[in-house]
Amino acid sequence: VDLAIKDTTLITFKDEGPSVIKNGAVGVEMDKICFVGKTEDLDEENYTKIIDGSDHVTMPGLIDAHIHSGLSLLRGTAQDVPEIEWMDKALGPIVKHLEKSDFITGSKLGILEGLRSGTTTFGEFTSDLDETIEKVHKPFGTRVVGAETINEIVDKKGDIYELESSDEQFQKADDLFDRYAQSDLIDITYGPQALDMVTLETLRKIKHEADEYDRCIHMHVAQGGRERKQIKSRYGCSTVEKLKEEEILQDNLLAAHCHDTTDQEKKTIVESETNMVGCPSSIATIDGIVPPIHRFLSLGGNACLGTDQIPGNGAHNIFREMRTISLLSKCLDGDPTALPAWKCLKIATKNGAKALGLKDKIGSLEEGKKADLITVDLKNTNLSPSVQRPFRNIIPNLVYSSTGMEVDNVFINGRKVLRDGKFISIDEERIKKEAEERAKKVLSEAEESWRRSDSKMVEYERDDLL
Numbered sequence: 001v002d003l004a005i006k007d008t009t010l011i012t013f014k015d016e017g018p019s020v021i022k023n024g025a026v027g028v029e030m031d032k033i034c035f036v037g038k039t040e041d042l043d044e045e046n047y048t049k050i051i052d053g054s055d056h057v058t059m060p061g062l063i064d065a066h067i068h069s070g071l072s073l074l075r076g077t078a079q080d081v082p083e084i085e086w087m088d089k090a091l092g093p094i095v096k097h098l099e100k101s102d103f104i105t106g107s108k109l110g111i112l113e114g115l116r117s118g119t120t121t122f123g124e125f126t127s128d129l130d131e132t133i134e135k136v137h138k139p140f141g142t143r144v145v146g147a148e149t150i151n152e153i154v155d156k157k158g159d160i161y162e163l164e165s166s167d168e169q170f171q172k173a174d175d176l177f178d179r180y181a182q183s184d185l186i187d188i189t190y191g192p193q194a195l196d197m198v199t200l201e202t203l204r205k206i207k208h209e210a211d212e213y214d215r216c217i218h219m220h221v222a223q224g225g226r227e228r229k230q231i232k233s234r235y236g237c238s239t240v241e242k243l244k245e246e247e248i249l250q251d252n253l254l255a256a257h258c259h260d261t262t263d264q265e266k267k268t269i270v271e272s273e274t275n276m277v278g279c280p281s282s283i284a285t286i287d288g289i290v291p292p293i294h295r296f297l298s299l300g301g302n303a304c305l306g307t308d309q310i311p312g313n314g315a316h317n318i319f320r321e322m323r324t325i326s327l328l329s330k331c332l333d334g335d336p337t338a339l340p341a342w343k344c345l346k347i348a349t350k351n352g353a354k355a356l357g358l359k360d361k362i363g364s365l366e367e368g369k370k371a372d373l374i375t376v377d378l379k380n381t382n383l384s385p386s387v388q389r390p391f392r393n394i395i396p397n398l399v400y401s402s403t404g405m406e407v408d409n410v411f412i413n414g415r416k417v418l419r420d421g422k423f424i425s426i427d428e429e430r431i432k433k434e435a436e437e438r439a440k441k442v443l444s445e446a447e448e449s450w451r452r453s454d455s456k457m458v459e460y461e462r463d464d465l466l
């Protein structure tokens with residue numbers, strides 16, 4: 001047998017709660033977990049390598065269930081602006097200057113950041129998904145559940161967008177299921193961008209195929225006023241009502257955001273067993289809204305975490321998202337009990353796995369599951385002191401005190417990606433250097449049209465506030 005980590009504090013999420021094992025050990029054979037238990041019950045002689053896990057937590061790798069990693073070159077370029085101008089005025093003039101390869105360079109940086117902070121599975125949502133998989137996720141060895149974007153808007157100028165069903169886009173997305181059918185680390189879902197951005201014809205085709213072949217759908221749902229207006233005018237109802245009518249709401253759907261929903265609609269989503277992913281830093285920054293994660297949880301639904309895109313969020317770091325959603329939920333309700341630490345850890349692991357259709361494979365430390373696991377060094381100043389008796393402070397410290405940089409070992413599918421805080425076969429410095437060079441180039445090419453964009457970002461720059 002390959003390796004074991006011993007004398008560690010295991011957070012397993014085997015059952016409903018965190019199921020912590022003190023003086024625990026976990027054994028890995030090939031790509032799977034072969035032992036979870038007490039160190040004293042570990043048959044050490046069976047293992048070629050034993051890692052000392054003392055002063056460390058060992059837990060399931062974190063799951064970023066909704067990420068557009070390709071925009072990572074644009075970190076810090078659009079935030080603190082009114083929602084309506086974020087996309088069109090602040091980002092728009094810059095995005096136009098991104099070349100195709102810049103999305104890959106950006107994705108490398110974004111995924112690198114996620115990995116460094118303990119994320120092992122990424123719910124990637126992008127166009128040209130195959131390129132991102134081949135050039136980023138495969139070489140990095142990350143687990144990915146990818147959605148190829150299907151967006152059928154052909155004209156955005158009028159009050160109501162003009163859509164045209166695109167067989168080409170559907171086919172491109174559909175082909176990926178066969179292409180990656182044999183891959184252990186790559187899963188594919190359908191990615192209709194949102195109800196207001198695809199035709200009913202395509203959506204029905206997607207639903208039919210998903211039901212027929214047992215596939216998942218990942219989709220932005222009820223994102224706000226603009227969508228509401230489109231849907232109302234087209235179908236005379238709300239997004240959730242229409243999705244229900246089309247029987248899209250079911251357990252193979254991962255619905256992103258869902259903040260523009262009534263209490264009754266949230267209930268409808270939960271009752272249909274649809275999974276929900278919220279992106280706290282992103283939606284708080286761009287819209288000033290708290291993703292209704294704790295609402296879905298208290299209704300008994302499955303909700304999890306995503307980082308969305310770098311501009312707005314600022315990071316692809318699930319440790320930050322755990323803390324952010326806890327604080328936002330407390331503030332929204334004026335109730336410090338709204339979302340306790342252990343639930344934040346659970347939505348970032350077990351719930352994420354279920355949402356991405358991988359609950360039998362990952363999300364908890366259990367014998368037979370894939371060995372996607374991380375260790376966190378509790379000796380860091382910000383995680384100190386770490387005590388076990390008379391009660392543990394470890395889970396609150398992981399959620400409220402960790403920055404993610406205390407993650408020092410990352411295993412995905414049994415393979416070590418990060419060792420003692422250093423990447424094993426990823427050239428971190430080169431990726432950062434490339435990203436910086438390209439970002440500088442893109443921004444200087446975009447400067448002129450950006451300055452003319454009448455965005456608050458331009459004002460900030462003029463007043464030397466950035």
Ligand SMILES: [Zn+2]
Pocket residue numbers: 066068125220256308
């Ligand atoms: Zn998104």
